Amino acid sequence: MLLYLKLAWRNIWRNNRRTLITQFALVVALSLMIAFSGLTWGLIKQMERNATLLGPGEIQIHSPGYLDDRSIYRVVDHPDIIISKIEKIGVKAAPRLQGFGLVSQGENSSGAQIWGVDLMREKEVTEFHNHLFKGSFLKKERDVLLGKKIAVTLDASISDELVIVTQAADGSIGNDLYRVVGILSGISEEIDRSTIMMSIGDFKNIFSLGDVATEIAIRRSDETENLNSLRDRIKNTIPEEEVKTWRELFPAVSDMLELTDLSIYILLIIIYLAGSLIMLNTMLMSVFERIKELGIMMAIGLRPLQVLILIFLETFFLTLCGSLVGLLCGVSLSLYLTHYGLDLSSITEGFSFVGILAEPHWFAVTNITTVLPPVIFLFVLSLIAVIYPAMKASLLKPVDALVFH
């Protein structure tokens, strides 16, 4: 066996230049794929975070029917009792109220989605307070936060006075004055364009509501816990309410993110197809120029299977050398992108993807899931590519091979 290894190793260095060029192609392909995979996973992670911790939370509780008819009359009663029940399961929860209102600043006005949030609990469940473009999070009554685009629509900046007019739950006209304390960074189309946050107490006042919530947002304390089983445990505690994970609430976003994963493999196949054609060419050339040599080896007793093994070993070494260097380059590139990111802010202000906003400063993720598939694929495709030359070599008849020119 050692002999085969030695033979294979020497054979690939018969033609240095060809081997190096082939390996260079593998290095480029692998480095690119590792970096691309890291960036894609980075995007998926960021999207998942934006879709949960910058929005609905990971699980939500609603009154049955609220999701079909989002009205302030379909509410969860006494949310505090429910929260204290489910906190015993070991999750963080925050009550919310949502309704529609007309918001005006100076001469400008716009329709808006109004959120009433619990000033303390909301910070435990979501990351809005770490995602401010300007100003600070809600601190007291009559403070409001604005989405980035609606702030532009209203021409509102920090400490401006806002008027909000609503149709209260009792049919009366709710109206009051508020002060802008913060503007959120880009999060999602919906939040940016139309959302205003205030304290849940202010919301109850302007909408004339009692001790109710339209939804309760939940975040796992333990991030490794399975969302579906957690949902089932919450559901068992409060069987009368509707409990759903964010994947159930936003199936389009969830499906899209899962499909994004697939895009890695699509690009992988395209780039590696080119790589494996180079590999095929190299090995085919190498077999053809050694037909006489192989013929001699077979004549002195090498069996076809042994020739096959030899050719595959050569390919393996070729790929191994290329992939070691490629791994080094790719992981370095990916780590660089993980730490410093790809700053696209000069080109775009961020792009929207199934309604979830991706930030212009794009960070990669580097871990075993991002690095391993590109490497494994490279080996698999190289070995597949070399089946043809290897068969060709092993099926040689020594008699013909010896007289081949």
Added chain:
Amino acid sequence: MRTRVSSSITIVLGTLFLLLPIVLLPESHSAEYSAKEILDKIDKMWRGESSRGTFSMQIKTAHWERNLRIKSWTKGLDYTLIRIEYPKKEKGVSTLKVKNNLWNYLPKIKRVIKVPSSLMMGRWMGSHFTNDDLVKESTLVNDYYHRITFEGEREGQDVFEITLFPKEEAAVVWGKIIILMRKRDLIPLYEEFFDEKEKPVRKMIFSNVKKMGGRVLPTKMTVVPYDKPGEFTEVTYVDIAFDIEILDTFFSLRNLRMQGG
């Protein structure tokens, strides 16, 4: 004797109706009038040069029921000021319409806010009337094609049915409007509003035809939305005066803030 009807409410309704004295449009001549002429005549006669009125508005929804008393002033087609007098919580809440602009004044916080065009289909003060009913009122004749689609007897009365379709270039919200009116005095009986897919959205029913402010008109109108069974908004005129002295400056933001009138 002064008859009473708030023409402003007719504005709110965004409708065109009104009474031509029977002499103006005898039955024997009615066939000579095109739908457009009828609407045009109604449109012009209906508001007078100006008006001042009081009406009550009863709103019933699945979750609450309220009664409002409202005062209104109009001048020409361009100016309208509406003020809520009762209940106490909303006293002084006012809406000003000048041409195509709409503002609300909120006395509790002493602020005027402009209603954006994106909210034109929003409900006016929680009723089943839309903001657009106030603003686009004058464009019915200009923005729709009119055609008499029925002439004859229906429900025991000799009636006209006029169907309005939006003109291609018009930025209107309804896909179709059908108006049924009595032939003998051109008093409307009902209006039915359809969306772009010609699905009926709501019906406005006119009743209690009386003499008010010197004119004969329906003094009650009820809006019934088709998608919310059991809900309605009913407006009943209490009092109206036509062709009163009123300055354009009455319909100003300044006056809106000062609660003039």
